[in-house]
Amino acid sequence: MTMPRSSRRNSRTCAVCSQTLYGFDDDMELGIVDLPSAHPLSGFSGQAMCGPCFESWDHRESFGSLVVDRVREQAPKTTSAEIYNDEDCLVLLSVAVEALSWNPVQLRNKEEYQVIVWLRPTGTDLTIPLTQWPGEKPETRDNKRLRASEKAALNSVWPTLLSVFPNAREVLSRVDVDKVIADHQNWLARGD
Numbered sequence: 001m002t003m004p005r006s007s008r009r010n011s012r013t014c015a016v017c018s019q020t021l022y023g024f025d026d027d028m029e030l031g032i033v034d035l036p037s038a039h040p041l042s043g044f045s046g047q048a049m050c051g052p053c054f055e056s057w058d059h060r061e062s063f064g065s066l067v068v069d070r071v072r073e074q075a076p077k078t079t080s081a082e083i084y085n086d087e088d089c090l091v092l093l094s095v096a097v098e099a100l101s102w103n104p105v106q107l108r109n110k111e112e113y114q115v116i117v118w119l120r121p122t123g124t125d126l127t128i129p130l131t132q133w134p135g136e137k138p139e140t141r142d143n144k145r146l147r148a149s150e151k152a153a154l155n156s157v158w159p160t161l162l163s164v165f166p167n168a169r170e171v172l173s174r175v176d177v178d179k180v181i182a183d184h185q186n187w188l189a190r191g192d
Ligand SMILES: [Zn+2]
Pocket: 014, 015, 016, 017, 018, 019, 049, 050, 051, 052, 053, 054
């Protein structure tokens, strides 16, 4: 059978078993890690993996945690503020802004917040609008059913998250939103 050009172009191969992947639900897009090239896991940064290989990958948890470490390092350059971090997860509050002007840089708070839960054992994140927090425990990520590894990781952190952040008010109380926006405004103005 001849594959249509578009799907051939979009196909990738699994970083473990080398089978061709076509971006079906079960395929996994690995996150980015900042590692020296000599590090044994550096070659996996941004690679694709089939679902079964990802689930049984020996380095899934250590790689996932490195992905989350990088997200944590990058957060100060964004309008996402860290509200919780431990060995199982990182939680950010994302503050939506819009630019009123670029010269000088002036940002406005859109009053739209999202709780982003990064799971270290998988290096993947779940986004929950603050207006729905905490709501039911999520069962999907990007409209896809959670993988077994994601479900397990979420199950182990969810009770902690509910006790630390019982409601939306508690989430917001952890963040100086005006400062997050002002810092980002300054960062953009410096242009680095
Ligand atoms: Zn595979």
